Amino acid sequence: MVKVASASQADIDWLVREDASAGRAWVSRCVALGEYLVAREDSEIVGFLRFSRFWGKVPYMEMIRVLPDHRRSGIGTALFLAWEKAMRGDGTRLLMTSSECDESRPQDWHRRNGFIETGTIELPGLQSVPEVFFIKHIA
Numbered sequence: 690m691v692k693v694a695s696a697s698q699a700d701i702d703w704l705v706r707e708d709a710s711a712g713r714a715w716v717s718r719c720v721a722l723g724e725y726l727v728a729r730e731d732s733e734i735v736g737f738l739r740f741s742r743f744w745g746k747v748p749y750m751e752m753i754r755v756l757p758d759h760r761r762s763g764i765g766t767a768l769f770l771a772w773e774k775a776m777r778g779d780g781t782r783l784l785m786t787s788s789e790c791d792e793s794r795p796q797d798w799h800r801r802n803g804f805i806e807t808g809t810i811e812l813p814g815l816q817s818v819p820e821v822f823f824i825k826h827i828a
């Protein structure tokens with residue numbers, strides 16, 4: 690049985706290890722602001738979702754990751770649905786996410802969760818392929 694909750698200070702070392710590209714300072718910042726959800730099975734963390742806010746307003750899912758041995762058993766969906774519910778509760782009507790344009794599997798997963806593609810931007814010097822943006826209107 691998967692349980693999703695906001696990450697706490699005690700989860701920081703795990704997140705620094707598993708969300709390696711973020712770095713400790715950003716991980717700590719996101720935990721302090723409530724911008725991480727973690728999924729637990731038998732009290733072990735098995736996945737996380739990290740977000741920020743575009744324009745300081747629109748929730749933007751920056752990263753969702755489930756540990757390889759735990760994939761395809763509903764944990765990513767549980768994380769996403771918990772996030773969507775929390776954002777709806779805050780009065781949000783639009784969600785955003787993005788993905789590198791050649792990452793077809795995550796994109797399929799975003800579409801499966803109701804996101805629609807809305808455009809791409811080039812990021813010369815930062816990324817060799819364009820980034821594809823997705824939005825989802827929530828009632």
Ligand SMILES: CC(C)(COP(=O)(O)OP(=O)(O)OC[C@H]1O[C@@H](n2cnc3c(N)ncnc32)[C@H](O)[C@@H]1OP(=O)(O)O)[C@@H](O)C(=O)NCCC(=O)NCCS
Pocket residue numbers: 751752753754755756759760761762763764765766767788794795797798801
């Ligand atoms: C993408 C990811 C978070 C999905 O989490 P997950 O726990 O494996 O997904 P779920 O088990 O909740 O998937 C639910 C459904 O989506 C399908 N699915 C799972 N991963 C998928 C993928 N990569 N592409 C397309 N469909 C996928 C499952 O088959 C399942 O469908 P079903 O219910 O019809 O069988 C996980 O695969 C992951 O961590 N990937 C690596 C990191 C990544 O790419 N993150 C996204 C970009 S930030």
